Amino acid sequence: MFKIIQKTIATGIVTTKYPGEPAQISERFRGRPSFDFEKWKDARDAAEVCPTGAIFVCDEGDSRRVTVDYGLCVFCGLCAEASADQAVRITQEFELASADRRNLILTAEYSLNTDRTHRELRAVHRRLGDVEADVESVGQKAREKIQKLLRRSLAIREVDAGSCNGCELEIVALNNPVYDLERFGIQFVASPRHADMLLVTGPVTRNMELALLKTYQAMPEPKVVVAVGACGISGGIFGKNYASLGGVDNVMPVDVYIPGCPPRPQALLHGILLAVGRLREKLFPERHGS
Amino acid sequence: MSAFFEALQQKFGAQIQSISAEREEEIYVLFGDPDIRALAEYLRSAVEARLVTVFAEDRRSAEGVFFNYYVFERKGDTRYLIVRAPVRADHPEFPSLSAELPAVNWQEREIQDWFGLKADGHPNPRRVALHDNWPDVHPLCKDFPLETVLPPFEGERHIYRPALGEGVFQVPVGPVHAGTIEPGHFNFAVAGEPILYLQLRMFYTHKGTEKLFEKLPIPKAVFLAESISGDSSFSHGTAFCQAVERAAQMEVPLRALVMRTILLELERICNHVADIGAIATDVGFVVANAHASRLKEMLVSLNEQLTGNRLLRGMVCVGGVRRGWDIVQLASLRAAVDAFASEFQDLVALIDSSESTRDRLEQTGVLRPEKAKDLGVVGVAGRASGMDLDVRRDHPYAAYGRYSFRVPVYQVGDVIHRMQVRVDEVNESLGILRSAADDSLHGDFRAQVPPIPADRCALSAVEGWRGEIIHWIRTGPANHLERCKIKDPSLNNWPALVEAVQGNIIADFPVINKSFNLSYSGTDR
Numbered sequence: 098m099f100k101i102i103q104k105t106i107a108t109g110i111v112t113t114k115y116p117g118e119p120a121q122i123s124e125r126f127r128g129r130p131s132f133d134f135e136k137w138k139d140a141r142d143a144a145e146v147c148p149t150g151a152i153f154v155c156d157e158g159d160s161r162r163v164t165v166d167y168g169l170c171v172f173c174g175l176c177a178e179a180s181a182d183q184a185v186r187i188t189q190e191f192e193l194a195s196a197d198r199r200n201l202i203l204t205a206e207y208s209l210n211t212d213r214t215h216r217e218l219r220a221v222h223r224r225l226g227d228v229e230a231d232v233e234s235v236g237q238k239a240r241e242k243i244q245k246l247l248r249r250s251l252a253i254r255e256v257d258a259g260s261c262n263g264c265e266l267e268i269v270a271l272n273n274p275v276y277d278l279e280r281f282g283i284q285f286v287a288s289p290r291h292a293d294m295l296l297v298t299g300p301v302t303r304n305m306e307l308a309l310l311k312t313y314q315a316m317p318e319p320k321v322v323v324a325v326g327a328c329g330i331s332g333g334i335f336g337k338n339y340a341s342l343g344g345v346d347n348v349m350p351v352d353v354y355i356p357g358c359p360p361r362p363q364a365l366l367h368g369i370l371l372a373v374g375r376l377r378e379k380l381f382p383e384r385h386g387s
Numbered sequence: 388m389s390a391f392f393e394a395l396q397q398k399f400g401a402q403i404q405s406i407s408a409e410r411e412e413e414i415y416v417l418f419g420d421p422d423i424r425a426l427a428e429y430l431r432s433a434v435e436a437r438l439v440t441v442f443a444e445d446r447r448s449a450e451g452v453f454f455n456y457y458v459f460e461r462k463g464d465t466r467y468l469i470v471r472a473p474v475r476a477d478h479p480e481f482p483s484l485s486a487e488l489p490a491v492n493w494q495e496r497e498i499q500d501w502f503g504l505k506a507d508g509h510p511n512p513r514r515v516a517l518h519d520n521w522p523d524v525h526p527l528c529k530d531f532p533l534e535t536v537l538p539p540f541e542g543e544r545h546i547y548r549p550a551l552g553e554g555v556f557q558v559p560v561g562p563v564h565a566g567t568i569e570p571g572h573f574n575f576a577v578a579g580e581p582i583l584y585l586q587l588r589m590f591y592t593h594k595g596t597e598k599l600f601e602k603l604p605i606p607k608a609v610f611l612a613e614s615i616s617g618d619s620s621f622s623h624g625t626a627f628c629q630a631v632e633r634a635a636q637m638e639v640p641l642r643a644l645v646m647r648t649i650l651l652e653l654e655r656i657c658n659h660v661a662d663i664g665a666i667a668t669d670v671g672f673v674v675a676n677a678h679a680s681r682l683k684e685m686l687v688s689l690n691e692q693l694t695g696n697r698l699l700r701g702m703v704c705v706g707g708v709r710r711g712w713d714i715v716q717l718a719s720l721r722a723a724v725d726a727f728a729s730e731f732q733d734l735v736a737l738i739d740s741s742e743s744t745r746d747r748l749e750q751t752g753v754l755r756p757e758k759a760k761d762l763g764v765v766g767v768a769g770r771a772s773g774m775d776l777d778v779r780r781d782h783p784y785a786a787y788g789r790y791s792f793r794v795p796v797y798q799v800g801d802v803i804h805r806m807q808v809r810v811d812e813v814n815e816s817l818g819i820l821r822s823a824a825d826d827s828l829h830g831d832f833r834a835q836v837p838p839i840p841a842d843r844c845a846l847s848a849v850e851g852w853r854g855e856i857i858h859w860i861r862t863g864p865a866n867h868l869e870r871c872k873i874k875d876p877s878l879n880n881w882p883a884l885v886e887a888v889q890g891n892i893i894a895d896f897p898v899i900n901k902s903f904n905l906s907y908s909g910t911d912r
């Protein structure tokens with residue numbers, strides 16, 4: 098017993114201050130690739146190497162439409178390596194969760210030169226997050242937020258609907274002493290009947306569809322569904338095939354999407370807090386108009 | 388040709404059509420017959436060969452037949468012997484080996500499911516990979532398109548053997564478990580507390596991975612390999628790249644080999660320390676887990692420093708690794724290894740000092756060595772039950788030939804020995820890491836990849852933290868693969884879990900399961 102106490106005292110407090118303070122992460126971490134559409138002279142190289150098709154090029158006559166989908170991105174960094182003009186840059190941004198799938202998609206339209214490089218940027222379409230307010234409030238004390246918003250703690254039921262287990266590793270890490278999710282009043286529960294939030298990973302496999310739906314149906318209203326990782330959002334590298342149904346929203350409505358492969362613990366926390374906002378809207382619809 | 392192959396020629400000359408070595412380490416024996424029972428028996432009894440894996444390939448359009456592949460290895464020989472046996476398309480049957488070699492029970496049934504070839508005489512020929520309510524399809528046949536949309540499910544998934552007898556009842560668990568873990572179904576038959584037997588239903592996370600490998604260009608397929616089993620991303624990624632490098636007959640620069648070795652060992656200690664903590668938690672020693680998960684987090688941050696990703700993804704590539712390390716990174720590697728080493732000793736001492744923890748782990752979930760051998764158990768679980776196997780030593784790859792390390796083997800096969808294997812291995816890994824960090828870390832880290840010729844076969848093995856990972860590929864035209872067979876160590880170890888839980892009380896199941904810590908996704912693919 099003495100040994101245990103000694104070790105505990107010697108170790109001290111290791112818990113991170115995030116989200117109260119910015120996350121301390123390695124400068125090598127690969128987060129969101131960012132695109133300087135003005136500067137981009139040719140999207141084809143990046144599209145060619147992108148393993149999941151997150152960068153997609155569609156040419157019609159002398160115009161090109163480039164689509165970037167963060168919901169497919171596995172943050173490999175190949176696009177930045179492949180873009181000779183340095184218009185693609187890997188940033189350290191990881192707070193990418195969104196309540197709207199469309200917010201994760203950017204498109205740019207170009208006119209083309211005869212060698213099919215970009216002549217002129219015609220338009221960039223990016224949807225302004227309709228959830229910006231929530232994202233901004235993540236910096237506040239999350240515990241207060243949850244208690245104030247929900248007037249109680251938050252119960253999450255996690256379901257692996259076919260993942261490689263990478264996302265689970267990071268979800269489990271949320272409970273380690275460094276991230277210590279319970280300090281916010283968030284707990285993982287075994288029974289869906291006690292859960293407010295369904296956290297789903299993986300492309301939904303044909304063999305897991307039924308179990309996932311049953312878990313969802315067993316949860317009391319109101320409830321929110323969070324799709325985790327590239328696979329949970331879009332099927333990721335697996336996509337849709339004879340055994341995989343692709344992203345979670347092919348099976349049930351999704352409230353929040355958390356990009357990553359897998360999303361790091363802070364990204365998960367950010368997405369979960371975003372989903373708390375959605376849950377509040379469902380709990381107290383009168384305060385949110387409609 | 389060695390005496391061994393002459394003996395083989397003499398005994399089976401009539402059926403052996405050719406013996407060829409595509410590479411020094413891989414000898415292919417082309418057999419004339421799908422019936423390899425006598426050959427397998429000879430290899431097992433005369434040279435004590437181990438059947439590593441069995442899989443099939445649809446070669447109907449190129450060669451008019453299917454082929455079964457039987458990969459053997461024997462002690463003290465770094466070569467793999469691969470028997471290639473044709474199975475006729477108009478008579479899609481092959482004699483099963485499972486009655487004599489239970490280790491291939493699931494794998495032969497996989498061949499039935501994926502290719503529609505019947506394992507004749509199989510003691511339990513039911514479906515294993517395709518659930519019972521799937522239509523009659525064989526997804527790895529070339530005429531089955533990846534994107535096929537199958538009709539919706541109807542009816543029962545799987546009929547379990549009933550639990551009969553007074554006071555005997557069934558406890559079904561899953562596929563969704565209580566904790567944050569992967570899905571699978573466990574069906575316990577219990578008499579009061581003790582478990583009579585356990586039936587497993589896996590393949591809930593089957594996502595068409597092997598088929599998908601046939602559709603992706605090789606550089607993209609590396610990312611699929613990294614997603615076979617999340618906790619083994621780097622090992623599976625490396626196994627895949629190695630297979631391609633062998634097929635392309637290319638050299639990988641030494642610096643890359645050393646870096647791969649370092650990252651493979653980091654993956655190992657990361658998972659081992661987490662498992663040691665998780666085993667402690669399952670018997671109520673939560674403080675130990677708090678320390679273990681903090682240590683894991685320390686390594687995961689190092690992973691990120693070294694590769695940009697906490698799971699070591701996006702680092703390995705065909706030809707080497709994608710980035711070199713600078714002095715700062717190497718310094719953090721050395722510092723983290725030292726810091727981890729001393730903290731790890733504290734953790735082990737902490738667990739050792741807890742009598743009640745040891746008490747719960749000793750003689751719990753025993754897997755006897757004879758059983759382990761029968762079932763072909765590999766990796767940590769195998770070494771705790773007398774299986775003296777380690778790919779790093781037996782078939783050296785990456786830079787393992789340059790460092791010395793010990794392979795811990797125990798005979799007892801209980802939970803505490805599966806934990807002890809992990810403790811010993813972490814200590815050995817720290818030695819490897821220290822030597823490798825001072826090894827040749829300059830020069831090229833990535834070789835130019837030559838055009839990869841079509842129709843080359845290559846086998847690659849990696850000792851992942853869980854055990855032996857096998858990738859076998861056949862290249863196709865235009866930088867694609869014709870076939871990619873993946874064998875995760877979990878596949879053979881699930882039946883061992885069934886064996887180990889028998890007679891234990893159901894309350895001990897979680898800790899026994901944790902001591903194996905098998906990958907569902909690696910199994911199901």
Ligand code: SF4
Pocket residue numbers: 130143146147148149150151152169170171172173174175176177
């Ligand atoms: S970082 Fe994302 S967008 Fe860029 S190549 Fe990789 S997966 Fe594609």
